[in-house]
Amino acid sequence: MTDNGVDANSTFAMRGADLAAQFTAFIDEHRQHLLGSLDDLSEDEARRSLVPSRTRLLALLKHAVFVETVWFGEAVTGRSRVDYGLPHDSKDSFLLDSSDTIASVSADYRTAVERSHSAIAGMDLDTVLTGHRAGPMPLRWVLLHVLRELAQHCGHADILREQILAERGRRGGWSGVAR
DSSP states (O other), X not given: OOTTSOOTTSTGGGXXXXXXXXXXXXXXXXXXXXXXXXXXXXXXXXXXXOSSSSOOHHHHHHHHXXXXXXXXXXXXXXXXTTTTTOOXXXXXXXXXXXXXXXXXXXXXXXXXXXXXXXXXXXXXXXXXXXXXXXXXXXXXXXXXXXXXXHHXXXXXXXXXXXXXXXXXXXXXXXXXXXX
16 A cells, blocks of 8 residues: 555556556556456356357356457467467357366466566557558557457456356345345
8 A cells, every 4th residue: 555545556556666567567458357247156156158249258258369369469479360270260269168167268268368477578559560460550559459459358347247146046045136
């Protein structure tokens, strides 16, 4: 804690930092939130389909592995998605197979995040990344894009988790209405 009661590790505490550090802090906060959406859930709950799409909590985290690898792997190094073992189409990154578990996908995500940090360490926000198939783009744009995508998926994760926990509560006698 700082003298004014602000958590020194929070994004609020980063408001005076350079822009790259602020971007990274906000992205890291969303990364942790997405990982945390699976806390204390069963494998079945993490795989539960609650909407008419491929969006499931575990699938969101698996897709986030894809996001990290495309934007901080492919875009930085120029290696193809095939080289990384990724699907060509982002929609397919939501597909779960029988080996995908909370532990395995969480570990894959943590590894992808570590690689992301390493890939851009020391880069200036105006560094142009040339490896993405869409063409050259500045690191600043990539960071903003990843922040936007993670924020969207964190919102999805919040809603899915709320539905799962509400279902648990109803099974335990909770009506879902605040008392």
